[in-house]
Amino acid sequence: MSEAKTFSVIGKPLPKVDAASRVTGQAVYADDMLLPRTLHCRILRSPHPHARIRSIDTSAARRIPGVQAVITGADLPVKFGILPVTQDERALEHEKVRYVGDPIAAVAATDEEIAAAACDAIAVDYEVLEPVMSIDAALANPKDERIQDYGGPNNIHKLVALEFGDVDGGFARAEHVREDVFFFQGNTHLPMEQHSAIATYVDGKVTLWSSTQVVHYVHRALSKVLELPMNRIRVIGAAHGGGFGGKTDPFAHEIVVAKLAMITGRPVKCTLTREEVFYAHRGRHPVLMWVRTGVTKDGHITAMHFKSALDGGAYGSYGVASTFYTGALQTVTYDIPAYRFEGCRVFTNKPPCGPKRGHGTPQPRFAIELHLEKIAHDLGIDPVDMKRRNFVKPMTRTVNWLRVTSCGLEECTRRVMDASGYRRRERRPGHGMGFAISTYLSGAGTAIYWNDMPHSEVQIKVDRGGVTAYCGAMDIGQGSDSVLAAIVAEELGLQPRDVRLVTADTDTTPIDLGSYSSRVTFMAGNAALEAARKMRALLVEAAAAKMQCAPESISVGGDRIGDFSFEEASILAEARFGTLATAGSYTPPKIAGPYKGSGVGPSPAYSYSACVVDLDADHRTGLVHIKKVWIAHDVGRAINPLLVEGQVEGSVYMGLGEALMEEQTFRKGLHKWPSMLEYKSPTFLDMPDVKTFIVETDDPEGPYGAKEAGQGPLLPVIPAVSAAVFDALGVWIDEVPVTPEKIVEALRRKEKGEPPRIGPPRFPDIPYPVTIKVDPPPKELDLAAAPSI
Amino acid sequence: MRQSAQGYARLGLKKEVERPVDRHVLALDVNGERTELLLPVHKTLLEVLREDMQLTGTKHGCELGECGTCTVLVDGKPELSCLLLPIQLEGRAITTIEGLARGSELHPLQQAFAELGAAQCGYCTPGMLLAASSLLESNKRPSSDDIREALAGNLCRCTGYAKILEAVQLAAGRMA
Numbered sequence: 001m002s003e004a005k006t007f008s009v010i011g012k013p014l015p016k017v018d019a020a021s022r023v024t025g026q027a028v029y030a031d032d033m034l035l036p037r038t039l040h041c042r043i044l045r046s047p048h049p050h051a052r053i054r055s056i057d058t059s060a061a062r063r064i065p066g067v068q069a070v071i072t073g074a075d076l077p078v079k080f081g082i083l084p085v086t087q088d089e090r091a092l093e094h095e096k097v098r099y100v101g102d103p104i105a106a107v108a109a110t111d112e113e114i115a116a117a118a119c120d121a122i123a124v125d126y127e128v129l130e131p132v133m134s135i136d137a138a139l140a141n142p143k144d145e146r147i148q149d150y151g152g153p154n155n156i157h158k159l160v161a162l163e164f165g166d167v168d169g170g171f172a173r174a175e176h177v178r179e180d181v182f183f184f185q186g187n188t189h190l191p192m193e194q195h196s197a198i199a200t201y202v203d204g205k206v207t208l209w210s211s212t213q214v215v216h217y218v219h220r221a222l223s224k225v226l227e228l229p230m231n232r233i234r235v236i237g238a239a240h241g242g243g244f245g246g247k248t249d250p251f252a253h254e255i256v257v258a259k260l261a262m263i264t265g266r267p268v269k270c271t272l273t274r275e276e277v278f279y280a281h282r283g284r285h286p287v288l289m290w291v292r293t294g295v296t297k298d299g300h301i302t303a304m305h306f307k308s309a310l311d312g313g314a315y316g317s318y319g320v321a322s323t324f325y326t327g328a329l330q331t332v333t334y335d336i337p338a339y340r341f342e343g344c345r346v347f348t349n350k351p352p353c354g355p356k357r358g359h360g361t362p363q364p365r366f367a368i369e370l371h372l373e374k375i376a377h378d379l380g381i382d383p384v385d386m387k388r389r390n391f392v393k394p395m396t397r398t399v400n401w402l403r404v405t406s407c408g409l410e411e412c413t414r415r416v417m418d419a420s421g422y423r424r425r426e427r428r429p430g431h432g433m434g435f436a437i438s439t440y441l442s443g444a445g446t447a448i449y450w451n452d453m454p455h456s457e458v459q460i461k462v463d464r465g466g467v468t469a470y471c472g473a474m475d476i477g478q479g480s481d482s483v484l485a486a487i488v489a490e491e492l493g494l495q496p497r498d499v500r501l502v503t504a505d506t507d508t509t510p511i512d513l514g515s516y517s518s519r520v521t522f523m524a525g526n527a528a529l530e531a532a533r534k535m536r537a538l539l540v541e542a543a544a545a546k547m548q549c550a551p552e553s554i555s556v557g558g559d560r561i562g563d564f565s566f567e568e569a570s571i572l573a574e575a576r577f578g579t580l581a582t583a584g585s586y587t588p589p590k591i592a593g594p595y596k597g598s599g600v601g602p603s604p605a606y607s608y609s610a611c612v613v614d615l616d617a618d619h620r621t622g623l624v625h626i627k628k629v630w631i632a633h634d635v636g637r638a639i640n641p642l643l644v645e646g647q648v649e650g651s652v653y654m655g656l657g658e659a660l661m662e663e664q665t666f667r668k669g670l671h672k673w674p675s676m677l678e679y680k681s682p683t684f685l686d687m688p689d690v691k692t693f694i695v696e697t698d699d700p701e702g703p704y705g706a707k708e709a710g711q712g713p714l715l716p717v718i719p720a721v722s723a724a725v726f727d728a729l730g731v732w733i734d735e736v737p738v739t740p741e742k743i744v745e746a747l748r749r750k751e752k753g754e755p756p757r758i759g760p761p762r763f764p765d766i767p768y769p770v771t772i773k774v775d776p777p778p779k780e781l782d783l784a785a786a787p788s789i
Numbered sequence: 790m791r792q793s794a795q796g797y798a799r800l801g802l803k804k805e806v807e808r809p810v811d812r813h814v815l816a817l818d819v820n821g822e823r824t825e826l827l828l829p830v831h832k833t834l835l836e837v838l839r840e841d842m843q844l845t846g847t848k849h850g851c852e853l854g855e856c857g858t859c860t861v862l863v864d865g866k867p868e869l870s871c872l873l874l875p876i877q878l879e880g881r882a883i884t885t886i887e888g889l890a891r892g893s894e895l896h897p898l899q900q901a902f903a904e905l906g907a908a909q910c911g912y913c914t915p916g917m918l919l920a921a922s923s924l925l926e927s928n929k930r931p932s933s934d935d936i937r938e939a940l941a942g943n944l945c946r947c948t949g950y951a952k953i954l955e956a957v958q959l960a961a962g963r964m965a
Contacts, residue, residue: 019903022911023895023918025846025886032845192850192858192912192946241848241912242946274851477910477947642906646952650909653949676944677855684937687950 008557009490010704013642016482017496018475021239030196030211030238031271038198039068039108041257041270042115044122045279046097046104049131049349049669050147053095053124056105061118066110069263070118073104076259080221082249082354084449086316088148091225091255097126098147098314099351100669101279103252108260108268131349131669135288135309138346139764147314147347153767157312158323158345160597161771164331164399165338170303174294178378180371181290183735183760184363186311187662188283189356190681193241195280196271197254199261206258207234212250213243213476214514217448219506221250222258230506233258237504240476244654245355247476248516249282249317278674282354283664285322285345286311287363290763291371299379299386303338306330307763308364310345310353317354319345321448321600325360328601330368331398332439333409333608334390337776339399342768350666355516357654357711358440362718366736369436369719374732383723384422384435388413391437394697395783399776401593402601405783406697406707408634409437412610415632415693420612425727430616432728437610438715442636442699442708443519445588445602454585456523457510458531460488462539462580465567467492467499469531472512473524474504478710479643480520484528486639487703491532492539493557494566510583518708521639522604523586525703530584538580539566542573589701595774605699607707608634611652611716617728619747622740624660624725626686629717632693636707641694647709648692655717657682663737700783734759815875819844820888828875835859835870838885846886846915850944857943860916861885867920867942886915889922897960898922907956909947917943921957929965931957 021027058070073094081087092103105122109115130143138155151157171177197210206228212218215235223230240247253270260268272280290307308326312319327341358365372390376383392398394407416435417423425433447455459470469488475481481503485496492499502508512524536556543562544551554562561569574580592598614627629652638644661680665672673679698705722733731746735758742758750756810829817824819842826841835852838844838861850858852871859870862884889896895903898918908914917940924931924939931939936957937950945953 015903016906016908018911019906019908020895020899022908022914023899023902024890025844025915027911028845029848029912031849032839034840034843190946192856192910192944193848194850240910242910244946274853477912479906479909646906646909646948649949649951650947651949653951654946675853675855676851677853681944681946683944684941684950684954687937690949690951 007490009486009496010639011641014486014496014640016479016643017485017501018481027239029193029241030198030209033198033209033238035198035200035267038267038269039110039260039264040112040115041106041108041260041268042112042119043103043253043256043270044105044119046100046102048097048126048128049100050129051097051126052129053093053097054127055125056094057123058105060121060123061107064114064118064121066114067107067118068110069108069260071106071256071259071263076225076255078225078227080225080250081316082217082318082448083316083320085320088316091252099349101276101351106256106260108264133348133350133666133669135311135346136764138348139766147349151347155347156344157316157347158320159769160323160343161768162595162597163340163771163773165776167303167305167338167340170338171294174302175297176375176378177292177294178375179290179292180374180734181760181763182367182370184287184366185663185665185736186284186286186353187658188278188281188664189244189246190679191242191244191246194272194274194277195247195251195253197257198267198269199257200267201261201265205232205234206262207236208254208258209236209238210254211238211240211247213247213474213516215474215504215506216472216511216514218250218254222255225255226258234507237474240474243476243515244357245359245516246282248355251280274676275674278671279351281313281351281664282317284356285353285360285363287326288760288763289364289367291367293371293375295375297379299376299381299389301334301336301390304330304336305340306364307342308344309764309766311348312345313348313350313352315352317352319353322355322360324597324600326364328400329361329439330364331400332402332404332606333392333437335392336399340771344766344768349669357651358714359517361440362658362715365438365715366719369716370722370734373723384417387437395781396779397777397781400601401598401777403591403781405605405701406636406699407608408695408697409608409610411695412608412632412634413437415695416610416612416630419691420614420630422612430619430728432615432617432724432726434613434720434723434727436716436719436723437608438712439606439608440708440712440715441517441603442522442605442607442702443588443603444517445591445604446599447513454511454587455519456512456527457583457585458524458527459510459581459583460531460535462535462570465570467494468502469499469528470502470509471524471528472504472506472509473520474515476515478515478647479640480515480524482643483521483525483639487525487528488532491529491536492566493561494559518711521706521708522702525706526586527584529703531582534582534584535580538573538577538582539569542576543569545576546572593774593777595772604701605636605707607709607712609713609716611720613717613720613724615721615724615728617725617743619729622743624738626656626688628689628691630691631713632695633709633713634695634697634707635709636699636702637696637705638694639704639706644694644709645692648713649690651711651713652690652717653682653687655714656721658736659718659721659738661737730756732757732759813876815879817875817878817883818881819883820885830876832875833871834873834875834878837875838870844885844887848912848915857920858913858916860919860943862919862923865923865926867923884919886918889918896922897963898957901956901960905952905956905959907948907952913943913945917945917953925961925964929961931961
């Protein structure tokens with residue numbers, strides 16, 4: 001989309017279409033719903049991290065007045081899981097529990113306190129097993145049985161080993177080789193809204209309203225576990241109180257309330273307590289990483305070898321994808337001519353990890369950015385210059401077959417470097433600046449379950465001037481409804497407020513794979529664009545026929561189609577064509593490489609970000625004060641710059657939280673701080689000024705050239721913080737979060753003449769399989785060429 | 790798990806639900822409307838607003854007084870409704886998000902939040918707006934630091950607080 005365009009809606013900083021309901025308290029979130037005769041559900045959860053269940057006695061619970069139903073795993077024996085390869089969860093476990101918080105039984109009662117008391121009255125006889133609480137323990141022979149009965153050896157879940165190009169040759173050619181080990185601690189999404197779901201069973205059909213990011217995946221899981229055809233289940237996304245990846249799996253409580261509604265014939269609601277949300281998790285994997293890179297003496301990368309070990313928690317969740325993601329995108333920012341990736345995910349007796357904003361890529365981004373920074377110091381080259389020398393170029397293919405189309409890395413870097421004054425920064429002990437870059441997907445190029453169907457579909461209905469757009473996409477607060485309305489309005493010559501939206505309802509809206517992997521603007525946006533252009537053509541044809549002129553001469557805009565108001569034109573068109581309904585869909589191009597495991601990483605377009613962090617770090621206390629963050633984000637085109645800025649600022653915020661304070665850790669299987677007070681997250685007072693630059697590169701395949709904005713800008717913030725701490729105090733914190741204790745300890749080591757570093761001492765021996773060697777593709781990208789598979 | 794099944798046992802709540810609950814008749818003044826209610830004494834204001842009065846605009850994030858989401862105004866001052874008992878509040882003026890707009894005319898803060906994208910998921914928004922409205926009642930021209938300080942008890946995970954700060958400044962300017 002290279003020609004200059006003028007838009008009437010696209011590019012305008014318009015308020016969100018649902019802004020009024022959000023600021024008046026009128027938006028209806030799942031827990032706000034209270035249907036007549038609603039029963040309240042509580043779930044009994046395991047107090048043990050690892051145990052066999054000998055027996056469950058619910059008889060006392062059933063006798064409590066007000067209790068309407070009690071169910072256990074025997075009532076819901078069918079296993080499910082988000083990935084087809086890891087169907088390892090049950091809504092309620094009746095044989096074995098694998099983490100503190102694993103659901104065992106559920107009660108529906110006339111009020112929540114009775115339901116909780118009934119849970120308390122359920123007697124469970126456990127045979128306690130030795131818990132596995134670390135990566136090292138998971139790699140070793142288990143003292144008792146393994147956590148899961150698949151994967152292996154020991155408690156290994158997944159192993160992968162891939163090699164692209166001549167890695168050994170690349171290292172042989174290198175003039176300097178460096179190895180580093182990094183650790184990224186796990187953390188959680190902490191959405192302000194606890195998960196909540198309410199179900200009814202009427203006329204033999206289940207209806208579920210839930211705080212989910214993907215109505216379609218909940219629909220599939222319900223159908224499987226309830227053993228009902230999908231046409232007897234309707235899933236509706238309630239107003240959403242924040243996801244960040246944490247509401248992308250189907251959850252036990254969603255299945256349980258549906259089952260209890262079927263048993264009792266009454267609506268059943270379950271809202272998790274905040275503590276339960278911490279245990280539901282599916283958040284950032286703790287990842288241990290080893291990286292070895294060869295460079296020429298001027299800093300050009302000749303080869304890279306990257307190893308990761310992910311602490312996955314007790315179940316699969318998205319973990320296989322997360323594992324691949326720790327190795328996939330290194331090559332999308334830096335031109336790495338030869339690359340070996342070995343990944344490993346282990347099971348531990350902790351809540352399952354899954355996707356959190358950036359899914360599997362913030363950890364390696366932290367490692368690789370700091371690693372290159374250290375190489376630049378070894379070589380005596382400016383780290384920004386060295387990174388820049390290795391930037392990928394637009395319209396190229398990476399060594400692991402990923403297709404880079406538009407790429408604004410250079411411009412993003414120039415913007416933050418110029419604005420921050422990084423080169424002229426004040427150099428005094430205790431003050432530092434750090435620079436880092438990143439990339440992220442605009443939607444995954446392949447579906448979670450293999451199929452050839454579109455990833456997003458939009459229908460538009462026009463009736464007597466009223467426009468309604470239908471799409472399965474779920475607005476989780478990022479403004480996806482507003483993006484869809486903007487695209488439809490732009491094409492039909494209207495304003496977004498003129499477009500009524502029906503979204504995230506499996507009965508009334510066509511498929512969309514939901515709000516994750518930054519896919520909605522790109523995929524649902526393209527589907528909306530197609531549907532809207534078809535509708536525009538119908539309206540134009542009818543107006544042209546009435547005006548007795550060529551359709552090409554009809555102008556559309558300002559609520560008018562040719563000589564007619566939009567409403568008049570829609571009446572002409574309906575008279576001419578009958579019902580005015582059009583549809584559009586989006587299927588990503590088949591761009592995965594020709595090797596097993598190539599499904600994770602490809603995206604129709606990648607966003608790019610660059611970031612500079614300015615901070616003061618106190619050498620006595622280790623306290624870090626972030627003074628300012630400059631961030632530039634290549635979004636392709638900002639469909640609504642107000643919303644893009646919101647996504648970028650929110651990403652910076654969440655990145656700072658992860659960099660400095662957020663961590664999800666466990667003691668004897670128990671979460672150390674499962675409350676919002678103890679789990680530290682940045683408050684208003686912790687948030688620095690953020691200067692955002694939107695960079696537009698007009699992607700050839702994005703809607704109006706747009707790419708993603710919601711996840712990419714989080715990624716560079718974390719390494720930039722640690723790089724700035726080094727700049728300030730001369731110590732490397734190779735471990736996230738960068739806490740005052742670590743800084744003080746690193747300074748103490750520096751004083752004693754030890755290496756001035758805090759980080760993991762070593763990377764464990766992992767029985768990676770034989771490496772699959774893949775020939776790299778031609779570097780130049782030909783968009784017109786046939787797909788690779 | 791602390792509060793779930795095992796926690797209830799430890800706290801003796803099982804016994805609690807099995808004996809008759811004390812109920813009191815109370816009159817609450819919410820958004821200028823007086824409502825008489827028959828309530829168990831242990832119910833929090835948050836629960837009464839949402840469950841007995843259907844005022845679900847007040848949200849909850851933790852129910853432990855940690856996140857600020859459930860903020861309402863009591864006699865114009867921000868309070869956490871999850872930590873208040875209605876029996877403390879007879880004769881006090883309670884304002885919830887439903888009482889901030891005048892009819893269908895938005896409060897200047899609501900208008901500014903909507904215009905500037907200060908509400909993303911919108912879940913912390915009611916509490917944030919009420920805390921901000923209390924600030925603007927007592928401080929017509931707050932500095933950025935005044936705003937940060939006044940809203941430091943209200944967590945938001947979406948916005949990074951940046952657009953919220955701008956929106957409060959915009960509203961303050963318009964109201965001055």
